[in-house]
Amino acid sequence: DIVMTQTSLSSPVTLGQPASISCRSSHSLVHSDRNTYLTWLHQRPGQPPRPLIYKIFYRFTGVPDRFTGGGAGTDFTLKISRVEPEDVGVYYCMQGTEFPYTFGQGTKLEV
Amino acid sequence: EVQLLESGGGLAQPGGSLRLSCTASGFIFSNFAMSWVRQRPGRGLESVSVISSSGGTTNYVDSVRGRFTISRDNSKNTLYLQMTRLRSEDAAVYFCAKGSRSIVGATTIEDWGQGTQVAISS
Numbered sequence: 001d002i003v004m005t006q007t008s009l010s011s012p013v014t015l016g017q018p019a020s021i022s023c024r025s026s027h028s029l030v031h032s033d034r035n036t037y038l039t040w041l042h043q044r045p046g047q048p049p050r051p052l053i054y055k056i057f058y059r060f061t062g063v064p065d066r067f068t069g070g071g072a073g074t075d076f077t078l079k080i081s082r083v084e085p086e087d088v089g090v091y092y093c094m095q096g097t098e099f100p101y102t103f104g105q106g107t108k109l110e111v
Numbered sequence: 112e113v114q115l116l117e118s119g120g121g122l123a124q125p126g127g128s129l130r131l132s133c134t135a136s137g138f139i140f141s142n143f144a145m146s147w148v149r150q151r152p153g154r155g156l157e158s159v160s161v162i163s164s165s166g167g168t169t170n171y172v173d174s175v176r177g178r179f180t181i182s183r184d185n186s187k188n189t190l191y192l193q194m195t196r197l198r199s200e201d202a203a204v205y206f207c208a209k210g211s212r213s214i215v216g217a218t219t220i221e222d223w224g225q226g227t228q229v230a231i232s233s
Contacts, residue, residue: 031217039219048206048223049156055219092156096210096218100172101146101158 002027002095006104012111019080021107023093028073030097037096040069040078043106044089053078083111113137113222115207120227123197127231133190133207133224141165141185144210144218147192149203150226159205160192164213175201194229202231 003026013019029036038056041049051060053069056076066081080087088111093104119131131147147159160171160181169181180193190207207224 033217035217037217037219048226050223051219051221054211054221060221094156094220096220098217099158099161099170099215101148101161101218101220103156103158105155 001100002029002098002102004093004095004102004104006091006093006107009107009109013083013109015085015111016082019083019087019109021078021091021093021109023071023076023078023104025074025076025095029095030073036072038069038071038076039094039096040067041092041094042087042089043092049092080109083109085111087111113209115209115222115224117205117207117224117227120205120229122230122232123194124233125197125199125231127197128193128195129197129229131192131194131205131207131227131229135188135190135207135209138209140183140188142213144213144215145183145190146208146210146218146220147181147190148206148208148220148223149201149229150206151200151203157203161210161215161218162190163215168215170215197229197231199231202229204228 007022040053043049057069068079090106114136116134146161162181178196182191204226206226208220209222210218
């Protein structure tokens with residue numbers, strides 16, 4: 001199975017300041033169809049995960065443009081340009097390149 | 112708007128069985144592969160099983176293979192997870208999730224249900 005490893009944030013984060021979360025996969029996530037199935041999700045307590053970014057850098061509909069995804073191969077980053085109060089929660093990276101789809105352990109963002 | 116509504120969770124005994132259901136709306140259910148993902152208390156997310164749009168192809172994480180069965184009824188827009196020989200470590204919130212493609216394999220999970228709680232206790 002592909003192992004996904006996320007970095008911790010220096011907590012707490014200051015509102016209005018940037019934040020960055022890193023994710024590394026144990027194997028390349030580039031699929032034979034040349035796509036990289038790396039998704040970022042955000043979860044608040046008691047809520048299901050909400051997908052933010054797919055295929056490294058594409059935003060889902062309704063996701064603010066302060067969220068930016070980047071990276072390639074095995075190293076990926078989610079950047080928040082200016083942290084807002086509603087951004088608190090846990091962020092997960094997820095690989096969908098091969099089953100079982102696997103997730104990072106989560107990175108908690110606190111303000 | 113995509114909606115995924117899970118049901119069937121509850122309390123089961125070790126060695127017992129439960130059947131989860133997920134009713135889908137807001138999209139053409141028969142066009143998309145579907146998954147079950149679980150989240151154990153205080154832990155992260157784990158994909159459990161996936162099924163192709165036609166139901167002809169399935170896959171399972173090793174820890175549930177041989178005990179869980181995923182299926183779907185495209186005429187009812189419903190996804191199922193039959194869980195047997197339940198263990199304490201199966202206790203979790205189970206989410207129904209919609210993939211971005213029809214096939215099992217590489218995918219983006221685009222939508223999630225609210226989840227249904229499964230507890231295991233004697």
